[in-house]
Structures are given as structure tokens and as C-alpha cells.
Amino acid sequence: MNRPLKVALLGCGTVGSAVLRALQEQADDLGARIGRPVEVAGVAVRRPAHHPDVPADLLTTDAHGLVTREDVDLVVEVIGGIEPARSLMLAAFEAGKSVVSANKALLAEDGVALHAAAAKAGVDLYYEAAVAGAIPILRPLRESLVGDQLSRIVGIVNGTTNYILSRMAETGAGFGEALAEATELGYAEADPTADVDGFDAAAKAAILASLAFHTPVAAVDVHREGISTVTATDVARAAEIGCTVKLLAICERVAGADGDSVAVRVHPAMIPTAHPLASVGGAFNAVFVEAEAAGQLMFYGQGAGGEPTASAVLGDLVAIARNRVTGGPGPGVTGYANLAVRPMAETPTRYHVSLDVADKPGVLAAVAQEFARHEVSISTVRQTGRGDAATLVIVTHSAPDAALSATIAALREMPAVRGVTSVLRVEGLS
């Protein structure tokens, strides 16, 4: 009865090593919390020679053999990427083992099938570490807020881009310069595409939306824009209107004539400096949640790093181990709502736009007319004259994104408009 629970660890990079260390150093505490001792059964890696710190008898290159080994109870997958992680996870389920994963890309691509396989096998699939590192956000969505109706999630879920945008705001640097600094300091990877172009945040947004709205959302459903087009001018313009630029992951439930739908998007946006997310700096993450009964909630903490991510993995590990001890799997994930995904073009957004215009009578009227023609209502206009030129800074009310982008395209063609110097969406303005 008190046979130790055995854990198969797939992958032993930064996160895997931290998990392994904790399993060894905190074995007594973890065992007491689980109700049974916990032991590492094996560690699957590609190149055993690269892991001199791991006891040799634990290392194996046969990941599939490890996850299906009869004495293995639980599997921790921290390999990342789609394959072989997916096949290994499915093999684990088939062999009746619960899985803890930190794999946002895989969960965002194939979450529905993976949850179905886990449910069929009667085992658990938890992946708190996949979104916002150490911050407990998936379990609160899956369990704490499961009796409420969520309307909106706005998150800063990528530390690299948050660092770059924070530095741009602090130093006035352009994107390229701030990226170079982030790369040099190790905050950005040599190939920063996944972070900078928003792929990482989009995967996380898909996972958040799926859990929040009880509906399947995959990474491919997420409208995605990165931060490489954000300019020093955008950042300066944001400051002028009391805002700061952040890369936001936004998940919304939108009411429509033909029923509710979900809109999920990742893009840079200006938010007011008084917004709780505005002060989330550097490599920190934060997730802002709005629910019908609970109102506004915020979850804040470290979004990446070996130790913080290991904290989330270990929390899930203890949870599934306790489920193993007490009998059944924990509650699964429901996708019963099956909401349609609203295309970005139809998603209501707000824009900030700065224009260089000729400073002569009628220009503002002509510009305003262009907005009206696209049925975009203007919230504020600020006009600053300087010689024969003027700058118009316009913030719109909410309108379908397609109408806003069509308006911008039309403004670029207007003879009186000498240049569109900054266009960025605005979130969180009242």
C-alpha cells in the first residue's frame, strides 16, 4: 500500500533539472503531502552524456519504454514541441499513467484530443506550467472560477516581449535596439521569432480561452500580431495619452445576434498607466480576469525560469499523485460550450492613430468624415499645430476591427494626410 509512487521525467533541461532536484531534495515534504513516498523512476534524455549530474542508473534514451514501464505511475513531460511529446503523452495515457506537462505548443495545438485520450483512460492531464510560469492561473480557471461566467481575460504572458517593451519605454530605444539588448542579456533567444512574433503568447491565449469559456480554442484560432512593428514613436505617443504599450493576450466572450462567440487575439496595445497590467514590468507575467459574479481579479508572478516553472510542475505532480492515492482522477476539462470563434475582422477593438496633416482649415473635418464613412465613432482628438503642419492624435470608440483598419487604409490615401505616424490598438480605456 505504501509502495512509492514512481515518476518518469521526460526531458531534463532547465525545468526538468529543477523538477528533478526538488523531487530529490524535498522528497519527505512531498511524500507527506501526497500520502505516499514519491520517487524518480527514470529520466529520458536524448544525450545521457550531457547530464553528468543525473544518477546514471536513472538516465535512458528510451522515452517510450520509460513511460510505459509497469512500475511508473506518473509522467512529467518537459520536452516541449509537438513530437515526440504528443506520442509519448498518448502512450502514457494508454498505459494508464497521468501526465503533467509544461508544453503550451502541444496543448494549444491538440488539447481537445489529448484531454479526450486522458478522459478515456481515466487519468489526469494537468499543465499549469504551460501558461504564465509559476502563477496559478489554469487551476483557478478550471476549478476556482468554474461556477462563474467569465467574460474576459487580458494577460501579459510573454516575458521576453514584456522586457523589450519595458526597455523601449524606459530608454526611448526602437524595437531593434531593445531586442539586441534582450538577446545579449539572455532574455531573448537567438531565434526570437516564437516570442517576438507572438506565437508563444498565442498558444497561451488558446489554452486560457479554452479553459475560461469551456470551449475548444486552438492556436490557429488566435489572431496574432507581434511587436516587431512597434516603433519608438508608438511608445512615445502612448506616453502622451497616459498609456503604456504591452503585448496583450486577450480572450473575450462576445455576445452576438446569432449567439455568443469567443474572440481570441494577441497584439500590442496601449493601456492606461493606471491599469493594473501597466505596471507589470520586465520578465513578470500577469493575468487579469473579469467574471460576472467575481468581478475583476488579477494573478501576478514570475512567468518563466527553471525554478518558477518547476513550482507549477510540482504542484500538478502532487495533485495527480494525490488523485492516484485517493482513487479517481480529478475533474477533466469540459468543452461543452462549443462556441464559434469570431474572426478578428468582426471583433470590436479601439484604435489610437497619430497623423501628420497639413495645418489648414477643413483637414480635421475631412479626417473625421473618413472615420464616419466607415462607421467608426471618435472618442478623442488632440490637434497640435506646428508651422504649416499639424499632428492629429485620435482615439476611437469601439468598432469592428475591419472597419478600423479600412479607415486607416483610407486615411493613408488622403492628400491632406502627410503620414500616419502611429497606429496601435487601445485596451482598458473607459
Place this chain on the structure above:
Amino acid sequence: MNRPLKVALLGCGTVGSAVLRALQEQADDLGARIGRPVEVAGVAVRRPAHHPDVPADLLTTDAHGLVTREDVDLVVEVIGGIEPARSLMLAAFEAGKSVVSANKALLAEDGVALHAAAAKAGVDLYYEAAVAGAIPILRPLRESLVGDQLSRIVGIVNGTTNYILSRMAETGAGFGEALAEATELGYAEADPTADVDGFDAAAKAAILASLAFHTPVAAVDVHREGISTVTATDVARAAEIGCTVKLLAICERVAGADGDSVAVRVHPAMIPTAHPLASVGGAFNAVFVEAEAAGQLMFYGQGAGGEPTASAVLGDLVAIARNRVTGGPGPGVTGYANLAVRPMAETPTRYHVSLDVADKPGVLAAVAQEFARHEVSISTVRQTGRGDAATLVIVTHSAPDAALSATIAALREMPAVRGVTSVLRVEGLS
């Protein structure tokens, strides 16, 4: 198999009504998330005539009869207070029903016995709503962070006192005036003792500490000081050193020569305005958590009110209902660590103290000597002369609380000290 799960609701005040409404209006969603329909079996109240909105056939004055009724699966206790809530809860466990409670006083007084009774019966006891209203904090502590080692929790967990202190800072009013305003606006109860004297926060601190450190902590173990002694001068002095005054619930794991212990306390303190808790205003709550691997986390949201509290109750209700559907109870609460509770006198704290002194040579030396005599090290001193008098503002380093209070007592006796105008602990300074 698809027989509806039946819920007994004990109490139908602000929170109970909101829970009842949600169970009726969101029955389809909740049923889909649980995997079985959910229905209200009955509502136990003292005076049925006071509840014209509740269908008459649901109302009963026989709470005991309701919780032990054979067709009842789950019990929601929102009566509050110690009795009859405790007897009803124990009767429910004995009858094999899981319980959701919002009862901080009861859980803080008798949590260990209640958890033992639930575990013995093989049922669930959840009470997310008991601490910080809608904010998911107990489940993250119980489950998400269960693989980590927590070192410290600092929370603003009482909205009434937070409102009063916020108003004192904004208007310069004294405690009495701000309390009167809070009472008039309905933010403070007619008898504000439970809030103002820190009883409410102390109960919450006991619950937080128990879960965070896996050790039994009761309300009686919590050192408690309220805010009625906080003066306008304290608030003004705080602002002068870049701080703001908050009523904090602080739970710490303290290393000692004879092993670790826990220190749990509730008292007003100055915290730097840059601290994430400093900007938590009005009736909002926030809980700041420090863990070995996860680092710093913060949870923020509405701490009270019918709807937000109902959100937490319903989250627990869906969770225990799903456990009922999938088979076993969820993980219980472990108190294996059995840490000693460190008395306040031995708990390390820091003090701010403002003194009116005679402005003549040697006074600062004499004052500093008094701190040294009690082995309290000084962090900063600011001296402001004005005529023949001077003000000394001193912030200490960390020292046992008894040494600090003995120092203050000695200062009050010094001939050169004309008055001790403000004494308050300081938290969160580097």
C-alpha cells in the same frame, strides 16, 4: 445515473441569495460542467417569512433535518458563526455529504477537527469564500503551490479596515471620522469590532497559515492588533517616508535554532508605496505570497459582497459535485508539519517611531544608545529641527518584537523625549 445532484443551502442572506439565484439561473451551465444536473433540495432559514423570493416548498426551519435528508448530496453552509454551523457541518459529514462553507470564524477555530471529520467520512470540505471573497487563494495554496515551500504570505484581507485606512490617507481624517463615514456608507457594520479590531483578518490569517505551511494554526494563535489606534499622524508620517498604512495579515515560516516555526500576526503597518499591496484600495483585497521556487506571487480581487463571495462558493460547489460524479473526494488538507507557533515577542519585526525631542547636543546619541541597549539596530534616522524642539524619525532594522516594544517603553521615560508621536511597524522595506 443522471439523477440530479441535490444541494442543501443553509442560510439565505446576501451570499446565500446570490448562490441560490446562480443555481437557478445557471443550472444548464453548471450541470454541463459537473456532468450531472444540479438542483436545490431545500433552503434552511430561521424565519421563512423573511424570504418571500424563495419558493415556499424549498424553505424549512429544520436545518438538521435538511442536511441529513437522504436525497441531499451536497451542503452549502453560509450561516456564519460557530453554532449551529459546526453541528450542522458535522451532521452533514456523518451523513456522507460534502460541505462548502464560507465560514472563516468556524474554520479558524476548529479547522483541524472539521477536516478530520470530513476525511473520516470520505467527503470534501472546501471554503474558498472564507478568505478574500472572490479571489482564488485557498485552492492555489492547497493545490497549485503544494509542490513548493512557502515562506511568507502578506495579505490585505479585510475590506472595511482597508477602506477606512484609504480614506484616512486621502483626506487626512482621524480614525473616528473615517469610521463614521464608512459606517454611513455601509462599508462598516453597526458594530464594527470584528473588522476594526482585526478579528476577521486574524481568522483569515489562521486559515492561510494552516494551508500554506501544512500545520494547524487557529485564530487564537494569531497575534492581533486592530486599527483603532492608528492616528492621522501615523498616516502622515508614513507618507513622509514614502509609505502607506495598511492592516496586514502576515504568515511567516521562521527558521530557528530549535527548528522552524510559524509566526502569524495581524496589525497595521507602513509599507512602501511601490509595494504591490500599497495600491490595493478601498474594498479590494490582495494576497501576496512568497515561495521558494515560485518567487513572488500576488492574487487580487474583490474581498466581499454577495456576488463575489457566491462566485467562490459556486466554484467549490462545482468542484465537490464533480468529485461526487468522478468517484472520490478531492485531496484533503495535511497538517503533518506540526510547526510550533512563535510568540509575537520573539517574532522579528521592524518599527518606525517618531519622537519629539529637545533640540540640544547629545539627544540623538542618548536615543540611539537606548536602541543599542535593547540590541535594536537602527536603519535610518531623520532629524528635523524647529526652534528648541526637534523631531526624530527612526526606522529600525529587524529585531524581536519584544525588544522593539521595550525600546519604545524606555524612550517614553527619557527626559529628553517630550513625546512619542507615532509608533508603527514597517513591512516590505528592503
